[in-house]
Amino acid sequence: MAKPILDGLVVxxxxxxxxxPITTQNLAMMGATVIHIETHNRVDAIRVVPPFKxxxxxxxxxxxYAPRNxxxxxxxxxLSKPEAIAVVKRLLTMSDIVINSFTFGVLDxxxxxxxDCKKIKPDxxxxxxxxxxxxxxxxxxxxxGALINALVGVTFLTGYPDxxxxxxxxxYTDHVPVPGHLTFAxxxxxxxxxxxxxxxFIELAQSQSGVSMVSAIPVMDYAVNGRIQQRxxxxxLELAPHNLYNCxxxxxxxxxxxxxxxxxxxLKKVMGNxxxxxxxxxxxxxxxxxxxxELDAKIExxxxxxxHRQLMDELIREGVRAGVVHSGRxxxxxxxxxxRGFWTYLxxxxxxxxxxxxxxxxxxxxxxxxxxxxxxxxxxxxxVLRDLLKYSDEEIKEMEEKGVLN
Amino acid sequence: MGSLADIRVLEFASQYGAYAxxxxxxxxxxxxxxxxxxxxxxxxxxxxYKDKPDREGSLKYLYHNTSKRGLALDITRPEGxxxxxxxxxxxxxxxxxxxxGYMKxxxxxxxxLKKVNPKxxxVSIxxxxxxxxxxxxxxxNLTVSALAGWLYLxxxxxxxxxxxxxxxxxxxxxxxxxxxxxxxxYDAEATGEGQLVEISMQEAVVTACENACQYWDFEKIERRxxxxxxxxxxxxxxxxxxxxxxxxxxxxxxxxxPFWQWMKxxxxxxxxxxFGSENFRSRAYRATDEAKQIFKEKAEPxxxxxxxxxxxxxxxxxxxxxxxxxxxxDVYENExxxxxxxxxxxxxxxxxxxxxxxxxxxYLEKMDWGLKPAPTFGQHTVEILKELGYADEQVNTLKEGGxxxx
Numbered sequence: 001m002a003k004p005i006l007d008g009l010v011v012x013x014x015x016x017x018x019x020x021p022i023t024t025q026n027l028a029m030m031g032a033t034v035i036h037i038e039t040h041n042r043v044d045a046i047r048v049v050p051p052f053k054x055x056x057x058x059x060x061x062x063x064x065y066a067p068r069n070x071x072x073x074x075x076x077x078x079l080s081k082p083e084a085i086a087v088v089k090r091l092l093t094m095s096d097i098v099i100n101s102f103t104f105g106v107l108d109x110x111x112x113x114x115x116d117c118k119k120i121k122p123d124x125x126x127x128x129x130x131x132x133x134x135x136x137x138x139x140x141x142x143x144x145g146a147l148i149n150a151l152v153g154v155t156f157l158t159g160y161p162d163x164x165x166x167x168x169x170x171x172y173t174d175h176v177p178v179p180g181h182l183t184f185a186x187x188x189x190x191x192x193x194x195x196x197x198x199x200x201f202i203e204l205a206q207s208q209s210g211v212s213m214v215s216a217i218p219v220m221d222y223a224v225n226g227r228i229q230q231r232x233x234x235x236x237l238e239l240a241p242h243n244l245y246n247c248x249x250x251x252x253x254x255x256x257x258x259x260x261x262x263x264x265x266x267l268k269k270v271m272g273n274x275x276x277x278x279x280x281x282x283x284x285x286x287x288x289x290x291x292x293x294e295l296d297a298k299i300e301x302x303x304x305x306x307x308h309r310q311l312m313d314e315l316i317r318e319g320v321r322a323g324v325v326h327s328g329r330x331x332x333x334x335x336x337x338x339x340r341g342f343w344t345y346l347x348x349x350x351x352x353x354x355x356x357x358x359x360x361x362x363x364x365x366x367x368x369x370x371x372x373x374x375x376x377x378x379x380x381x382x383x384v385l386r387d388l389l390k391y392s393d394e395e396i397k398e399m400e401e402k403g404v405l406n
Numbered sequence: 407m408g409s410l411a412d413i414r415v416l417e418f419a420s421q422y423g424a425y426a427x428x429x430x431x432x433x434x435x436x437x438x439x440x441x442x443x444x445x446x447x448x449x450x451x452x453x454x455y456k457d458k459p460d461r462e463g464s465l466k467y468l469y470h471n472t473s474k475r476g477l478a479l480d481i482t483r484p485e486g487x488x489x490x491x492x493x494x495x496x497x498x499x500x501x502x503x504x505x506x507g508y509m510k511x512x513x514x515x516x517x518x519l520k521k522v523n524p525k526x527x528x529v530s531i532x533x534x535x536x537x538x539x540x541x542x543x544x545x546x547n548l549t550v551s552a553l554a555g556w557l558y559l560x561x562x563x564x565x566x567x568x569x570x571x572x573x574x575x576x577x578x579x580x581x582x583x584x585x586x587x588x589x590x591x592y593d594a595e596a597t598g599e600g601q602l603v604e605i606s607m608q609e610a611v612v613t614a615c616e617n618a619c620q621y622w623d624f625e626k627i628e629r630r631x632x633x634x635x636x637x638x639x640x641x642x643x644x645x646x647x648x649x650x651x652x653x654x655x656x657x658x659x660x661x662x663x664p665f666w667q668w669m670k671x672x673x674x675x676x677x678x679x680x681f682g683s684e685n686f687r688s689r690a691y692r693a694t695d696e697a698k699q700i701f702k703e704k705a706e707p708x709x710x711x712x713x714x715x716x717x718x719x720x721x722x723x724x725x726x727x728x729x730x731x732x733x734x735x736d737v738y739e740n741e742x743x744x745x746x747x748x749x750x751x752x753x754x755x756x757x758x759x760x761x762x763x764x765x766x767x768x769y770l771e772k773m774d775w776g777l778k779p780a781p782t783f784g785q786h787t788v789e790i791l792k793e794l795g796y797a798d799e800q801v802n803t804l805k806e807g808g809x810x811x812x
Contacts, residue, residue, distance in 0.1 A: 005589055005590070005592065005593045006589075022613075026585065030589060045655065045656075045658055048656045048657040048658065049655060049656035049657075049658075050617075050621075050625065050656065051617055051620050051621040051623075051624040051625040051627065051629075052624060052625070053624045054624070054625075055624075055625050057657070061624075063617055063620025063621065063623060063624040063625075064616075064617040064620065066620060067617065067619070067620055132742050133742070133746055135745070135746060136741075136742045136745035136746050137741060137742060137745060138722075138741070138742040139742075141722050142722065142725060142726075142727050143727060143729070144652055144655070144727065146632065146650060146652060147650055147652055147727050147728075147729040148729075149650070150641075150649070150650035150729040150730065150731045150732065151729050151730065151732055151737075151740075152732065152737060153571075153732050153733065153734055153736075153737045154570065154571065155641060155648075155650055155731045156648075156731050156732060156733045156734075157571035157572070157733075157734075158560065158568050158569070158570050158571050159568045160566075160568055164641050164643065164648060165641055165648055165731055166560060166561065166568055166631065166633065166641060167560070167570075167631075167633075167641070167650070168556075168559065168560050168570045168614075169559040169560040169561065169562075169567070169630060169631025169632060169633060170556075170559050170560075170614065170615070170616040170631075170632060171616065171632070172570065172574075172614060175613060175614040175616060176574075176577075176578045176581055176582075176610070176613060176614050177577075177581070180578070180580075180581025180582060180584070180585060181429070181581065181767045181768060182768065183585040183589075184429055184581070184584045184585045184588050185767075185768045185770060187585060187588035187589050187592055188410060188433055188588060188770065188773065189770060189772075189773070190592060191410075191588070191591070191592050191595070192408045192770075192772060192773060194592075194595075194596075195408070196408060196772075198408075198772055200770055200771040200772040200773070201769075201770075201771040202768060202769065202770050202771070203768065203769040204767065204768040204769075205746070205768075207742070207743065208743070208746075208748055208764070208765070208766060208767055208768075209767045209768075211737060211743070211748070211764045212764045212767045213425075213572075213574075213577050213581070214570070214571060214572045214574065214577070215571065215572065215734060215737055216469050216572075216763075216764045217453070217465050217466055217469060217572065218571070218572075218734040219734045219737050219738050219749075219762075219764065220465045220468075220469060220761065220762055220763065220764075221453045221465060221734065222734040222735050222738050223738055223749070223761075223762035224455055224456065224465070224759075224761055224762060225453060225455075225456065225457055227453070228733050228734055228735050229571075229734060231568065231571070233566070233568050233569070234548060234557075234566070234567075234568060234569040235569075236548075237452055237453075238451070238452050242546075242548060244552075244557075244566050244567070246566075250564055251558075251564055251628075253552075253566060253567075254552075255548045255549045255551075255552040255557070256549075257546035257547075257548045257549055259546065263544075316543050316544065319544050320544065321544045321545055321546040321548075321549050322544075322549055323545070323548075323549030323550065323552040323553040324552060324553065325552045325557055325558050325567065326552065326553055326554065326555040326558060327555060327558050327618070327622070327628040328555055328558070328559075328615060328618030328619045328620075328621050328622045328628055328629060329619075329622040329628050330555060331554065331555030331612055331615065331618070331619055332619045332622055332623065334553065334555075334608075335539050335540075336534050336535070336538045336539050336540040336553075336608065337608065337609070337612070339538050339539050340535055340537070340538045340606070340609075342609055342612070351624070354620075354623060354624070355619055355620060355623040357609075357612065357613070357619075358609070359582075360579075360582045360605060360606060360609035360610040360612075360613060361582050361585060361586035361589070361603060361605065362535075362586075362603065362604040362605070362606070362609075363586065363589075363590060363601055363602075363603055364516075364601045364602040364603075364604070365590075365593070365599070365601040
């Protein structure tokens with residue numbers, strides 16, 4: 001088996017909460033040594049948010065923190081102490097990447113800004129990921145992913161027309177738009193460094209990656225056509241039927257998406273060719289779209305007497321794009337994901353066997369996956385300080401006594 | 407300045423992968439967007455420039471294909487396959503999004519291409535993976551979002567969830583495809599050996615499920631939207647629209663306390679007393695129905711009297727977070743984005759006018775980022791064939807035979 005691609009790469013990771021840790025986990029899954037620096041004095045905010053193993057709160061028990069922090073080494077440092085900054089500076093001499101998601105300017109105040117780091121490691125790749133960028137009137141604004149969603153239009157454009165806008169129900173931009181773009185930029189910078197010997201500064205404004213990935217086309221549509229697009233439930237701009245339909249039981253929905261007239265014929269066949277469906281107004285997409293309310297009501301009348309999984313099988317067999325709406329539980333038990341080895345359980349000191357996933361980047365030469373469970377705060381202090389940074393046992397003991405490792 | 411100009415990417419992923427090619431192209435890579443003779447389906451997607459249906463005017467096509475060159479090619483014909491194989495010899499990365507088995511049936515799968523170019527990085531994007539029980543299922547953005555557990559999260563209680571705007575299942579796959587491609591290229595350049603990067607949209611989308619799978623693993627709860635999990639975390643109506651508030655996040659008091667202190671500053675000590683109580687300062691209480699009801703009756707009318715920008719600025723001033731739910735017009739006019747010159751205008755000769763585009767997702771200090779208009783249909787066909795050594799006569803024969811268009 002080939003070595004992981006980023007084997008030997010060292011990442012000095014000051015990120016917390018969402019988009020940062022997910023980005024560094026991408027690197028850690030590809031084999032980088034990611035050293036996650038935290039402090040007991042102010043723990044990663046997400047460590048105190050549920051779910052907790054057995055519903056018992058605890059900073060090492062959060063299933064929110066866990067799945068975005070696999071494969072990392074935990075180093076605890078109280079950065080208000082000069083000795084801690086000295087440790088970081090030693091770490092920098094052997095780091096390839098420094099990444100932080102602190103409020104604007106925090107690392108500069110600690111003497112760990114880009115210019116400072118470059119003096120210690122001239123080819124460092126230094127990453128900042130402020131919510132709205134490092135320049136401009138809102139550069140200091142606080143945000144979480146769900147708020148960035150609101151800012152960039154995801155929330156407004158997602159929901160049902162007769163209800164409040166609702167968004168994705170998650171901190172979406174943290175999960176894929178920001179880490180997905182940033183991982184690409186980091187790899188481009190690593191390649192540039194190998195070619196030229198130069199490191200560089202990277203800035204990713206989370207708001208901008210949100211617009212680019214989610215609301216780009218509606219914003220362009222407004223700019224060139226003056227139109228303000230609206231939320232539309234699970235419907236499609238152009239196609240019908242394209243929706244969720246109630247099936248038997250609670251929260252049992254089936255998604256059906258018909259892309260052309262042939263697929264419509266197939267759906268009709270599964271429905272048993274009811275008379276209403278032969279109405280000429282439903283024959284072509286244009287007519288189906290124009291009569292969508294009636295069409296959806298008719299289809300739902302039919303699905304509501306069916307079992308959603310059974311119905312999905314029948315529809316798929318006839319070539320209709322269909323899928324049941326899986327919950328978090330269903331996903332962990334999904335036949336396709338299980339068969340493809342997407343899930344794994346790793347043994348964690350506090351939470352026992354816990355669920356982790358494979359990276360969606362499936363590489364044929366070396367797997368990109370979760371190998372070790374989420375780090376505990378300072379769990380790898382000894383390993384990092386002694387083995388990597390070569391501090392003596394006495395020096396480490398002194399740090400402990402002075403509270404440097406709090 | 408550096409760029410990716412020495413990297414060549416062949417991308418014929420149409421609406422299922424074009425954005426991955428865009429990420430390379432905007433950093434300067436030579437990305438060749440290959441279209442079938444009938445045109446990239448994205449060219450026919452609504453909305454259009456000035457609302458005029460036109461092969462060159464689809465905003466989706468234009469956005470996803472900036473900075474690329476265009477080749478219209480029939481790869482189902484042996485002469486077309488010959489052209490493609492010649493291109494592969496000159497390329498670093500291939501990105502395709504055909505159904506599993508299709509490229510193999512043409513003799514153009516990874517195993518075949520690596521014989522022609524061992525360094526080639528081959529990226530496959532499919533709904534459920536190249537292999538697995540769902541591999542051949544007909545799929546769409548909606549059905550993949552459903553089967554990946556993501557859709558379920560965009561709703562509360564027993565309400566039907568809403569589909570995120572903008573075909574995010576495809577977009578997430580693009581992001582991982584681009585990062586995976588760049589990483590595998592980084593490796594291939596060093597080792598002389600490429601590899602297969604396989605992206606399953608379903609797996610990509612599962613990574614946006616936040617902590618939903620861990621909610622099941624740790625607490626045996628099938629979670630839905632984070633909104634309404636606690637009082638103070640939801641979309642609320644305001645004077646001129648909606649705001650998205652995150653006054654509460656688990657046991658963190660740092661963002662809750664400024665909320666009720668703001669009420670005091672607005673001359674409502676009565677409300678500050680209620681929401682500043684020890685009860686309301688705890689996550690456990692805020693999660694109760696009683697707390698949510700009190701919030702609805704007392705806090706929501708308070709929020710409703712202000713407009714969204716006022717709320718945004720006043721809460722930021724106090725270091726808590728409540729963001730405007732921006733519509734596409736608000737995003738386009740956003741002060742911060744405009745201060746940073748995020749939106750770019752490109753003149754399109756084929757349209758006789760300017761189109762506005764979202765700009766930089768990231769700033770890389772040492773690499774040029776820029777936008778050029780997407781290729782018109784077959785715009786670079788002849789140029790590319792000549793680069794490959796085809797004589798004028800051969801080019802004409804290929805054009806006359808309908809193997810290429812340009």
